[in-house]
Amino acid sequence: MTVADDSVVSTHDQSATPVQTEPAVLYEAHDSGVAVVTFNRPERMNAWGNPMGTEFYRCVEAAEADPGVRVIVVTGKGRAFCAGADMGGMQALSADTAASGERTDFSALVAEKHPYFLTQLTKPVIAAINGAIAGIGLSQALMADIRFAAAGAKFTTSFARRGLVAEYGISWILPRLVGWSVAVELLLSGRTFFAEEAAELGLVTEVVAGEQLMDRVLAYAEDIARNCSPSSLAVMKHQLYADAGMGIVETSQKAEKLMHDSMQRNDFIEGITAFFEKRSPNFPPLIAQSA
Structure with missing residues (x-):
């Protein structure tokens, strides 16, 4: 659930963050049978936390329940897909844990579900990784069934660099996608790598120029919706x-x-x-x- 290291995303001063006036997650169901769910906190690089977590799962559940939707696409607005957990929320949790000495309750930060929820749906989920992705954002994308990425998008597991562990099933899914040795290296180093390497490793299906990403993903999703x-x-x-x-x-x-x-x-x-x-x-x- 950790944020990316500084080479992926700069830490934001939460006190300077503008008040959120738009929904934290956007939802649009197309006539083609494709629903698009968009993380909509670009000023925070779509950092994971509430209300975004709750709204995200609400949108996904709406798409799952809609008989007119056959494929779900998840993406981010701005220059990040999801650059990890919101640092403000993490800092508060850290302070509470240190003060009380009790076990930390992460439910307020991750919402009521874990990323593997995406694997339990009946409909295909495609992640359109438009930019920086780290920590719980990466876990979410890996639990999608198929991934496309914008050229130059930065990836990192980053857990080891924040004193955390492989979170929410990433230790299960990552070796199945890229093989044991690669998964070990990516988790233990926490290093930054780019979309082009992610494609070589088998982490993403295709790398697309950023301005063409959604057109390519929608065409791919619409083909599934139309023919499968x-x-x-x-x-x-x-x-x-x-x-x-x-x-x-x-x-x-x-x-x-x-x-x-x-x-x-x-x-x-x-x-x-x-x-x-x-x-x-x-x-x-x-x-x-x-x-």
Whole structure:
């Protein structure tokens, strides 16, 4: 939950921060089936804290519940995606802990959910990393299913440089994305690296010029929304995260049953029919199918 080191983002004087007048998180559902959730504290480099945390999960839940939304895109406004936790909140927590000697309650800072909540959704989540990303911001992006990044965006785990630990599941997800040795190096060094290296390591799918990032991500998301079965996406997403701790035999047997179930749904018939008719499939919304 730590903020980035000084090479990524400068520490802000909270007393000099303007009063927040706009929502801390913006939400927009497009007719294309894509919902965009935008961190909207650019003057704080979208530092994580409340009300942003609470508003973020509220927006994500709204997208998950909306049958018209098939893909969720998360991005940041300004020059950062999310440069870690709000230093003002961290300083207050540190002072309270030192004064009381009691265990710190982070719930006020991280909101009611942990970043892995994104993996539990039925809809794909795509992170459009528009700028600096660190600490809990990086944890959030890694829990998205797919990541794109703006050229030159700075990344860091940064936990070791703030006297903290690998937070909120990043020690689980990072090795699965980049391999054990790379994950160890990134966590233990806390060094800064750029989007181009992140792509080489497999941390992001594609690096795009900053001014083209959202156009590219929206086109990618709209292609999924237009051509992929919502029920297939939901089942496969569950398979990916649930099967990560299972053996190959159990996984294969489970997949066989799921495959049989999928062939009983109208989506399968529509997908095959659309293929032979050389047209885009017309898959119904996920909620309508399961009703």
